[in-house]
Amino acid sequence: MEQFALQILEIYAKCYEELLAVPVVKGRKSKDETFAGADRTTTVELYVPCSGRGIQGATSHMLGQNFSKMFDVTYLDKKNESQKVWQTSWGYSTRSIGSMIMIHSDNKGLVSPPRVA
Numbered sequence: 001m002e003q004f005a006l007q008i009l010e011i012y013a014k015c016y017e018e019l020l021a022v023p024v025v026k027g028r029k030s031k032d033e034t035f036a037g038a039d040r041t042t043t044v045e046l047y048v049p050c051s052g053r054g055i056q057g058a059t060s061h062m063l064g065q066n067f068s069k070m071f072d073v074t075y076l077d078k079k080n081e082s083q084k085v086w087q088t089s090w091g092y093s094t095r096s097i098g099s100m101i102m103i104h105s106d107n108k109g110l111v112s113p114p115r116v117a
Contacts, residue, residue, distance in 0.1 A: 002040070005062045005088045009042045012058040012092055020100040021113035022046055024057060035089070039064040046099050050106075055099050063087040 009026055016022045029041040038061040046057045067073065068084040077083050104111050 002062055005040070005042060005060045005090075008060040008088070008090050009044065009058075012044045012060070012090075015092070016044060016046065016057055016096070019113070019115050020096065021115075022057075022100055022103050025054075029059075035059065035061045037066050037070075038062060038089070039066070046103070048099070048102050050102065055095070057096060057099060058092040059090065061089040061091075063089055 013024050013026055016024045024044040024046055026044050027042065029035075029043055034041040040062040042060045042062075044057040045054045047054055063086075065084045065086055067087055073085050073087075074082045075085055100113070100116070101110055104113060
């Protein structure tokens with residue numbers, strides 16, 4: 001499951017970089033910034049040159065069995081025994097479009113990246 005969450009993070013980074021032409025920094029959120037109930041949260045952070053700040057672009061969370069234990073989400077295995085599911089969660093929002101606009105525009109307008117145009 002951990003590998004799957006990291007694979008999603010790579011897909012996010014590729015989408016930002018190759019489609020939206022927005023550079024990202026991939027990383028792991030600190031324990032304080034980790035999604036509530038998740039074991040780990042990874043992120044792609046976007047850099048906005050005009051402000052010198054970063055924006056959280058997208059996240060991928062390794063939830064483990066935390067939610068399946070809390071909400072009793074189970075499946076029957078090959079031995080017909082009940083098992084708690086392992087889960088991940090991901091988030092890629094409309095914030096991505098706003099970020100692309102901030103990065104590729106100025107007071108004269110927007111220059112859309114070729115693959116978006």
